[in-house]
Amino acid sequence: xxxxxxxxxxxxxxxxxxxxxxxxxxxxxxxxxxxxxxxxxxxxxxxxxxxxxxxxxxxxxxxxxxxxxxxxxxxxxxxxxxxxxxxxxxxxxxxxxxxxxxxxxxxxxxxxxxxxxxxxxxxxxxxxxxxxxxxxxxxxxxxxxxxxxxxxxxxxxxxxxxxxxxxxxxxxxxxxxxxxxxxxxxxxxxxxxxxxxxxxxxxxxxxxxxxxxxxxxxxxxxxxxxxxxxxxxxxxxxxxxxxxxxxxxxxxxxxxxxxxxxxxxxxxxxxxxxxxxxxxxxxxxxxxxxxxxxxxxxxxxxxxxxxxxxxxxxxxxxxxxxxxxxxxxxxxxxxxxxxxxxxxxxxxxxxxxxxxxxxxxxxxxxxxxxxxxxxxxxxxxxxxxxxxxxxxxxxxxx
Amino acid sequence: xxxxxxxxxxxxxxxxxxxxxxxxxxxxxxxxxxxxxxxxxxxxxxxxxxxxxxxxxxxxxxxxxxxxxxxxxxxxxxxxxxxxxxxxxxxxxxxxxxxxxxxxxxxxxxxxxxxxxxxxxxxxxxxxxxxxxxxxxxxxxxxxxxxxxxxxxxxxxxxxxxxxxxxxxxxxxxxxxxxxxxxxxxxxxxxxxxxxxxxxxxxxxxxxxxxxxxxxxxxxxxxxxxxxxxxxxxxxxxxxxxxxxxxxxxxxxxxxxxxxxxxxxxxxxxxxxxxxxxxxxxxxxxxxxxxxxxxxxxxxxxxxxxxxxxxxxxxxxxxxxxxxxxxxxxxxxxxxxxxxxxxxxxxxxxxxxxxxxxxxxxxxxxxxxxxxxxxxxxxxxxxxxxxxxxxxxxxxxx
Numbered sequence: 001x002x003x004x005x006x007x008x009x010x011x012x013x014x015x016x017x018x019x020x021x022x023x024x025x026x027x028x029x030x031x032x033x034x035x036x037x038x039x040x041x042x043x044x045x046x047x048x049x050x051x052x053x054x055x056x057x058x059x060x061x062x063x064x065x066x067x068x069x070x071x072x073x074x075x076x077x078x079x080x081x082x083x084x085x086x087x088x089x090x091x092x093x094x095x096x097x098x099x100x101x102x103x104x105x106x107x108x109x110x111x112x113x114x115x116x117x118x119x120x121x122x123x124x125x126x127x128x129x130x131x132x133x134x135x136x137x138x139x140x141x142x143x144x145x146x147x148x149x150x151x152x153x154x155x156x157x158x159x160x161x162x163x164x165x166x167x168x169x170x171x172x173x174x175x176x177x178x179x180x181x182x183x184x185x186x187x188x189x190x191x192x193x194x195x196x197x198x199x200x201x202x203x204x205x206x207x208x209x210x211x212x213x214x215x216x217x218x219x220x221x222x223x224x225x226x227x228x229x230x231x232x233x234x235x236x237x238x239x240x241x242x243x244x245x246x247x248x249x250x251x252x253x254x255x256x257x258x259x260x261x262x263x264x265x266x267x268x269x270x271x272x273x274x275x276x277x278x279x280x281x282x283x284x285x286x287x288x289x290x291x292x293x294x295x296x297x298x299x300x301x302x303x304x305x306x307x308x309x310x311x312x313x314x315x316x317x318x319x320x321x322x323x324x325x326x327x328x329x330x331x332x333x334x335x336x337x338x339x340x341x342x343x344x345x346x347x348x349x350x351x352x353x354x355x356x357x358x359x360x361x362x363x364x365x366x367x368x369x370x371x372x373x374x375x376x377x378x379x380x381x382x383x384x385x386x387x388x389x390x391x392x393x394x395x396x397x398x
Numbered sequence: 399x400x401x402x403x404x405x406x407x408x409x410x411x412x413x414x415x416x417x418x419x420x421x422x423x424x425x426x427x428x429x430x431x432x433x434x435x436x437x438x439x440x441x442x443x444x445x446x447x448x449x450x451x452x453x454x455x456x457x458x459x460x461x462x463x464x465x466x467x468x469x470x471x472x473x474x475x476x477x478x479x480x481x482x483x484x485x486x487x488x489x490x491x492x493x494x495x496x497x498x499x500x501x502x503x504x505x506x507x508x509x510x511x512x513x514x515x516x517x518x519x520x521x522x523x524x525x526x527x528x529x530x531x532x533x534x535x536x537x538x539x540x541x542x543x544x545x546x547x548x549x550x551x552x553x554x555x556x557x558x559x560x561x562x563x564x565x566x567x568x569x570x571x572x573x574x575x576x577x578x579x580x581x582x583x584x585x586x587x588x589x590x591x592x593x594x595x596x597x598x599x600x601x602x603x604x605x606x607x608x609x610x611x612x613x614x615x616x617x618x619x620x621x622x623x624x625x626x627x628x629x630x631x632x633x634x635x636x637x638x639x640x641x642x643x644x645x646x647x648x649x650x651x652x653x654x655x656x657x658x659x660x661x662x663x664x665x666x667x668x669x670x671x672x673x674x675x676x677x678x679x680x681x682x683x684x685x686x687x688x689x690x691x692x693x694x695x696x697x698x699x700x701x702x703x704x705x706x707x708x709x710x711x712x713x714x715x716x717x718x719x720x721x722x723x724x725x726x727x728x729x730x731x732x733x734x735x736x737x738x739x740x741x742x743x744x745x746x747x748x749x750x751x752x753x754x755x756x757x758x759x760x761x762x763x764x765x766x767x768x769x770x771x772x773x774x775x776x777x778x779x780x781x782x783x784x785x786x787x788x789x790x791x792x793x794x795x796x
Contacts, residue, residue, distance in 0.1 A: 001594050001623060001624075001651075002507060002563070002564070002594070002595065002596035002624055002649060002651070002652060003563055003596075004507065004651060004652065004655050005505065005506060005507055005509045005512070005531070005655075006509050007506075007509060007531075008505065008506045008507075008655040008656075008658065008659070009655070011655075011658040011659065011662070012658070013657075013658055013661060014464075014661040014662070017464065017661050038461070040460050040461050041458070043458065044458055045457065045458050045459045049459060050454065050459075053451060053452075053669065054451075054452045059443070060439070060440065060441065060442055060443050060636055060639075061443045061447060061448075061636070061637045061638065061639040061640050061673075062438055062638055062639050063436070063438050063638045063639055064639055066412075066415065096494055096641075096663065096666075096667075097664065099662070100663065103662075103663070107403065107405060107530060108402065108405075108406045109400060109401070109402065109403055110403055111403045111404050111405060112510050112532060114403070125662050125663075125664075128658070128661075128662035129662065132505060132659075132662070133403070134510060165400070165401060166400070196401075198400035198401075225399060225400070226399075226400055238458055238459070239459045240460055240461045240664075241459040241460050241461055241462055241665065241668030241669070242459050242667060242668065242669065243664075243665065243666065243667045243668075244667075251400060253399075253400070254400060254402065257402050257403075257406040257407070258406075259411075260406065260409040260410070260411055261406070261409065261526070261530075263411060263412040263415050263416075263523075263526075264409070264497070264501075264523050264526035264527065264530070265494065265495070265497045265498065265501070266495065266497055266523075266638075266641075267639065267641065268494075268641065269494075269639065269640060269642075269667045269670045270639030270640070270641075271451065271669060271673070272667045272669055272670060275459075275669070
């Protein structure tokens with residue numbers, strides 16, 4: 001019999017995907033489910049994607065360069081220039097979604113026993129990428145009651161040890177929807193510089209900011225040697241299934257090393273890169289319209305949540321998530337109960353239990369992440385169902 | 399300043415790709431290069447691939463299931479049935495090429511310090527996948543002089559320790575082109591069962607066997623609990639750039655665990671999976687014609703190599719590689735010299751240095767891998783250039 005690695009046994013299933021079987025059962029039983037559990041936008045992918053792919057006419061679908069297709073790299077370079085950031089060709093690596101960028105960065109920076117500093121709650125799969133690299137996630141807590149804002153520098157530094165290699169964050173935030181303000185970003189930059197850390201800034205939701213301007217860590221010139229930006233077309237252009245992301249870094253020591261991991265997996269898909277390159281030609285008006293649509297959805301879900309007694313919610317300023325504290329014994333039990341035992345006129349709602357967005361078991365037990373990726377009418381219904389579910393749930397706390 | 403992991407520093411660059419810059423320089427200087435260094439077939443991808451992709455008409459390119467697209471899984475199931483192997487849906491996982499299947503299997507089976515048994519020379523990137531998992535590659539040597547055949551069971555068992563978790567092999571072989579006979583396969587099966595190991599059989603070249611029938615390890619019923627098959631459309635349908643592979647395993651303990659790694663990276667590309675599924679509808683005549691073409695190429699390169707004094711070659715029965723021992727001081731120096739300092743009428747040849755296909759430095763120094771992925775006329779020229787290069791090379795040994 002084969003032996004399974006401790007690494008594999010320590011991985012948890014995705015809080016976003018693991019309740020899938022209950023959803024399948026509920027749908028088999030004829031229930032309609034409003035999905036707030038997964039960040040799969042309903043927005044249409046710009047037609048440029050498939051148009052470019054349909055025009056692909058090479059006779060052989062051959063390996064591409066390990067670094068990525070140069071045309072796509074140039075498109076990304078141009079996009080960053082418009083945001084006021086200069087990256088040369090050699091600073092950009094195409095990856096299989098933001099996910100691979102995160103995994104390769106962790107593998108390049110962390111040996112077994114090293115530590116990755118995150119702000120809790122955080123994107124669930126960061127736990128997996130850390131474990132793949134043998135690293136530990138050390139989490140600085142933030143709370144629903146303070147809107148999941150960052151603590152001050154002194155508090156953050158208490159979590160830094162001689163094993164800390166990097167700070168990993170999402171901005172705008174998944175699962176909280178928080179957008180860091182200048183004070184928070186300056187504090188992070190100061191900590192990174194002072195302690196000689198790497199900073200992995202997962203900025204895939206950059207275009208999804210609803211109140212005021214957005215600042216990328218890429219505009220902090222003195223972070224050039226420390227910063228790794230993770231990006232993706234998945235959310236920006238509603239092309240999650242293309243699995244085309246990228247990693248940007250100006251530190252040559254780092255890029256020399258990550259290039260070896262890229263060579264090991266040969267290359268990312270040729271045809272999807274052709275489509276992704278075309279996405280960067282999508283007119284600005286597309287991104288503006290999408291932003292406006294999500295802003296309306298944000299307003300809709302925020303208003304809906306505010307009207308449910310006992311719910312404490314993050315102040316969602318960006319991305320398309322909101323983290324909520326619910327008046328329940330256990331949000332995972334509640335999520336399963338919503339699928340198995342609840343409906344209103346044959347309809348129910350699916351949410352992602354919050355515990356998976358924390359590093360250690362026992363935290364976030366009464367929290368949940370809601371993805372507002374439905375149109376406003378469906379969102380209203382979904383939040384109504386959540387409220388009705390909370391009234392009827394036997395494990396209600398208050 | 400960020401700190402780089404020991405893991406990253408220990409990775410080597412690909413012997414297949416690292417001489418690329420010399421090739422770029424040679425081409426800039428106007429040289430024509432015959433590429434025997436990389437296994438990128440010149441064969442056309444079946445039109446079914448792009449036809450299916452052009453018909454893809456979903457409005458949103460959405461995330462797919464982590465396990466893979468069910469239609470593609472069914473197509474693979476059908477293909478295996480034709481080869482006499484029964485795999486149920488839950489036994490098949492779609493991966494980003496065979497590469498990801500190999501990496502995920504290593505991560506699922508090996509903790510830091512564990513050992514992976516291979517037969518040397520072996521596919522260079524096995525070193526990288528092992529290092530990503532923190533495992534050590536322990537190599538059982540085979541040699542050019544004995545045609546890279548496997549030693550007997552007693553010899554193989556000398557390399558097994560209490561840290562050995564799995565045997566990893568390619569059959570037909572990359573870089574040797576060796577196809578294991580029944581005696582060799584029975585021996586491996588016996589070792590795997592006796593020592594309770596996993597067996598990862600990389601069978602991506604299954605259709606490329608030129609003398610007699612091919613037996614898959616998947617037909618060994620008593621290996622069901624130990625066997626992991628790695629497969630891919632890359633070589634079979636000349637669609638390397640699609641990056642669609644798969645992993646097949648009947649051991650539920652293993653598949654439960656690997657599913658968690660699949661969830662962490664969300665899914666493989668949606669559009670390329672649509673194309674890959676259609677590839678399995680390619681008429682058998684395509685695979686037969688490709689096999690015949692490679693058989694001619696195999697005969698061409700074997701005859702050409704036999705005519706060069708001092709060259710010892712493997713007996714290539716499958717895949718599209720041949721491993722050669724060359725009468726030179728250092729095959730890497732020779733490969734660079736061919737690109738920088740040699741030409742005949744403005745033409746030269748590029749080969750992959752053999753040292754990268756060994757676990758430890760200092761081995762395979764006078765060997766090289768040749769990929770016969772060119773048409774017969776070009777192959778004849780390439781081998782002629784190799785012979786002329788060997789005559790003129792200052793570091794010639796004999």
